[in-house]
Amino acid sequence: MNRRDFSAQAFGVGLGAAGLSIPGLSIPGFAAAQGAVPVEGTQFNRIEPPVPPQVAGKLEVLEFFSYACPHCAAFEPALEAWAKKLPADVLFQRVPVPFLANAENFQRTYYALQTLGQVEAVQRKVFTAIHVDRAHLDKPAEIAALMAKNGIDAAKFLDVFNSFSVANSVSKAKKISAAYRIEGVPALAVQGRYLTSPSQAGGSEGTLAVADYLLQRARKG
Numbered sequence: 354m355n356r357r358d359f360s361a362q363a364f365g366v367g368l369g370a371a372g373l374s375i376p377g378l379s380i381p382g383f384a385a386a387q388g389a390v391p392v393e394g395t396q397f398n399r400i401e402p403p404v405p406p407q408v409a410g411k412l413e414v415l416e417f418f419s420y421a422c423p424h425c426a427a428f429e430p431a432l433e434a435w436a437k438k439l440p441a442d443v444l445f446q447r448v449p450v451p452f453l454a455n456a457e458n459f460q461r462t463y464y465a466l467q468t469l470g471q472v473e474a475v476q477r478k479v480f481t482a483i484h485v486d487r488a489h490l491d492k493p494a495e496i497a498a499l500m501a502k503n504g505i506d507a508a509k510f511l512d513v514f515n516s517f518s519v520a521n522s523v524s525k526a527k528k529i530s531a532a533y534r535i536e537g538v539p540a541l542a543v544q545g546r547y548l549t550s551p552s553q554a555g556g557s558e559g560t561l562a563v564a565d566y567l568l569q570r571a572r573k574g
Contacts, residue, residue, distance in 0.1 A: 354422040354453065355537035391563045397549040404532050404545035411444040412571055414564060415542040417535045420462065420490075421453040424551065425539045426480035431557040432539075433477070435564075443568060447472070450538055451527045455491055462496050464522040465514040475503050544571040 391397055406413040416432060418425040436445045449460040462479065466472045482488040482499050490496045493514055497507040513519060533542055540550040541560060547567045554560040 354419075354424050391549075391554070391566050396554045396559070396563050397547050397567060398553075400533065400542065400546055400548055404529075404542070406444075406545050407446075408444050412442055412568055413542075413544055414439070414443060414445045414568070415529070415533075416445070416447045417450050417530060417533070417540045417542070418447060418538050419450050419453040419456065420459040420479050420483055421455060422538050423484050426484045428539045428551060428557050428560070429477055429480055431561060433473075435561045442572075448526050448529050450530050450535055451523075452530075453538070457523060458491070458493060458496065460523045460526055461493075461514050461519050462490075464519045464526075465510055465516075467522075468513050468516075468519065469505065469510065471505060475500070475505070478503055543567040546571060 393399060418428075420426075439445055447463065449463040450456065451460065453459075463472070466475055466479075479490075479499070483490060488495070488499065490499060493511060497511050497514070500510045501507040533548065537550065537552070539560075540548055541564050542548050543564055544567070547570075549560055549563045549567065551557055551560045554563045
């Protein structure tokens with residue numbers, strides 16, 4: 354979802370509790386064609402200038418996302434399954450973006466969950482609360498109440514949410530988003546050199562297939 358196209362309608366349209374699906378985001382895209390090879394400028398773009406990876410010795414994949422984005426919610430199940438199967442030389446990280454609704458609270462939410470080791474357990478539940486249950490998570494207390502429903506101590510969550518370390522992580526996420534010139538989500542950046550997204554690659558599966566191709570390309574230097 355592009356920052357210029359976002360509206361309050363994102364919170365007013367349920368995506369379906371079962372699959373959080375949006376037409377077009379589950380289409381295999383270019384990957385459906387036998388022998389298809391992703392094309393630069395079509396299925397992915399080159400990042401110029403490249404952004405140095407954060408960890409030396411690893412291939413880096415960054416997902417830029419927002420909890421406010423329904424397309425990110427639809428992408429999450431496929432992305433989550435893909436990330437679990439990545440080889441040991443690939444480092445996958447999420448970067449919550451500083452735009453779309455309630456941006457800073459949602460950035461703090463993600464980094465608080467990361468600090469508490471609860472991203473894997475709660476990530477999809479946050480998306481479901483917003484886009485299926487239509488929960489209003491405009492305030493930290495409302496977010497903490499959602500965490501309590503999912504087995505996380507609300508007071509502890511708020512302590513981390515308001516911590517200096519989470520504030521630093523939010524500041525870093527803003528700088529990373531600016532360095533990559535991110536204008537829409539979800540988007541995947543590979544090794545600081547390439548950027549792809551469901552809107553480019555024809556859907557969730559297409560995006561992940563492009564990311565696999567770009568990882569192979571980055572591996573070869």
